[in-house]
Amino acid sequence: MPVTTLDPKTALVVIDLQGGIVAAPTVPIPAAEVVARTAALAAAFRAHDLPVVLVRVSTAPDGADAVTGRIDGGPRPPRPRPEGWDELAEAITGPGDIVVTKRNWGAFHGTDLDTQLRRRGVTQIVLTGIATSIGVESTARAAHEHNYHVTLATDAMTDLDVDTHRNTIEKIFPRLGETGTTDEIIELLAKTHG
Template identity: 40%
Template sequence: MNTDRAFLVIDLQQEDAFPLHDLHPVIANNASLLAAMRGAGIPVIYTRHVNAADGSDLPPGEPLDSAGRPLSYRAGTRQVEICGALAPQPGDRVIDKPRYSAFHRTDLDRQLRELGVRRLIVTGVLTDACVLATVLDAFALGYGVDLIADACTSTTEAAHNAVLLIMANWVYAIELFSTDQFLRRLDGEPHQSCRPTEPDQFAHRPDQFVATIVRLQATLGLPRREQE
């Protein structure tokens, strides 16, 4: 088994409390990546965000229903299960987490170090919440990160892209890919990616946001898209 890297699939669960942008293509991209990772012998680790059913142990301000229960990711419901199209296979690992970061109050770091993992391949949701928090903690703990941009999403395309820029600007151990380009890399073929080389590499003014996203997308080999 190839254990210097691991594939971390963040919170691709059946939770439907909020709409996600381009979810079906994201699921399809993750399915392609999962098949490739398993074929390459790269360990697969899923995370599930799970809130205690009675609402205990929630962060301050977490939305509750009229009975004081979490509005989303409630333990014991269908919503916390992994999407059927991406179901874990024998040998995959599943880690439940109570907060955004996959490292917070879990044994993910211990499991990775026992495997000898030095670099994480990251996908999942939400780009601007659990993905971002996990990537920042991975960076702080000394891991390199390959972030597959079109295998992540958030509630809006703008939020997703804003966080891609934040990570490209300040997570020096990151390399960003599209799914197609990462699979090309895995196969040893020529590929494109974005590897930050200096602080604030994608600095921009508000009126330059769309143009800066187009520049990032071009480095990833992604087709240009109109922003929301």
């Protein structure tokens, strides 16, 4: 369903726009465009005194706190991460932003994201980030289960695989919330919060 409204207490939640992830080859949208569109959304949210939450994924250098479990192909050994891998993209950061560090795909499990949002009276989130079918989708599902209204900025997210990106955008997101472009969301933000 196309984006129709933004609640008075809406937060922007940005998923994994950090050094090691924005450096990966992404499709169908280059990571640099996702960062630029997210930066525009973050500036608009800050201009209306609405929360901006920057979520990053990180693990201990030895991978001791990485998620384990049985998956096809067997467990993956911890990979060494290059310096700056988990540092947020500078273009999206601003004073007063909330930073949440996660260890899982989704931003709710094992973090204080829900507490941070509820303390501020947030009832709706707008999501951006990488990867559409992993961190963004997992967070959108959990937000829906936590009874937040969910809006997805579909031109401010991308993936490592075009088919999984498309499936999430076309099949999953319409069941979880409303979708719109960065420009549509910024225009609606100006109308409802201006």
